[in-house]
Amino acid sequence: MEWEFILEKLLLITAVVTVSLVVAMYATYVERKFAGFIQDRYGPDRAGPFGLLQPLADGLKLFFKEEVIPSNSNKILFVLGPCLAMLTAMMTSAVIPWSSPIEVNGKTVPLQVADINIGILYVFGVVSVGVYGMMIGGWASNNKFSLMAALRGASQAISYELALGLSLIAVLMISGSLSLRVITEQQVTGMWNIVYQPLGFMIFLVCALAECNRAPFDLPEAESELNFGYHQEYSSMKLGFFLFAEYINMFISCALIATVYLGGYDMPFVDETTLSVSTAAIVGAAALFSKTFLLILLFMWIRWTLPRFRYDQLMNLGWKSLIPLALVNMLVTGAVILWTMKG
């Protein structure tokens, strides 16, 4: 019994990590293709058919690059930075329910690594630790530009985490649970949360963009204009880890948005209860992944459309617009819930 449980979770973890890695890898490819098409170019098309081997070539290149650790840097922290970034990026995926439970040998197996009742809080905790990857990376480089960029990044992440949390509280008030599985199941039977929370969804989307350090909020890593940000001193695969962690973050946050607001593994216009258990699981996974990919495409689309915010504009938007909006959203949601409960 016990080893079965461990084996099941181990398999799940392996699958989730592999999927996140592959998705993140090909997200770089899709991103470059997307950028190419928007800019009237073709994007990478040399490595393999349609350039499909480009991510492999990029990874290989990063591996073969010279590994430089600055002599005045704190070596332990310098290595710890990218590791932490990568680790936290992967850890977030643990609480996302990837599909409805399947049955193996008469036993129900949830397609979720950990169905903990504080799912969303866990996500927030891990995301906050992710800031340390950035901070440690910037600090350990012993380079003033890296440090400034890390400070920029950290303050941005902290500012937008507030609005992110506030917009989520409204959802939590509706669902009455912190567990992502419960939130999803409510959406499978009822309406998607975006119907109740359109404003909350917008705020969450904007904050997620900022949390992922993506344009128009990519100040922490503006390559040429701001000296490449906190990973300036990094080279080889350590740099690769930082960049890769970002794409994993993007994948996970898109999956999170899909789970919280867009019904998770709920396929629209299909009643899952009429399907067999395994079919429902496959349909559910397909639904969640297509939602996630559409969101990733939306992220890319936004990135290649908008110019970067100035830093004061960034802070103004975060503190003076999004947080008050999220608070109002929360208040209105609370009032409506009270009103309907009374009636």
Add this chain to the structure above:
Amino acid sequence: MEALTQRTKQVDRRPMTLLERIYLWNIFKGMLITFSHFFKKRATVKYPEQTRPFSPVFRGLHVLNRDEEGRERCTACGLCAVACPAEAITMEAAERLPGEENLYREEKYAARYEINMLRCIFCGLCEEACPKDAIYLSETFAPANYSRRSFIYGKNDMVIPHPVTDKEGFDMAKGLIEKKKKKS
């Protein structure tokens, strides 16, 4: 003061309306613009497979010409080297020996003829200076190599194929027939 061009545009300095301050609508419009570019013509020329047509006066790498019987036209007069503003051309003359009449057109020929392609500015003055129609600038360009030494092109690199033994190559170098597309 009169404006220099008619392209001046008055900057709209009115304060932003509420709709503009919300950003979202304008962001949406911008995203539509970027999306429309998905269906536009690509500006890319996929270079090694596709090439852009050159103008007829394009000046690329040099070729040394032969006459119809395959004799080298160059007589090593040195006018090209004198004309060359970049001083990229070096040559050594030699006298044609009896029995070499099928190789060289005149009594004097270039035993060594070198152009440093790193110095060359492809101005075409050598072509204009040549009294014997011996040097031409072709449509080949962008030589790539690993060492500086290999950018010094000798006679082996520049003399065009023999018109009798390699008719096709000769015609191709002369531009009489289309260059065959490289099979990929």
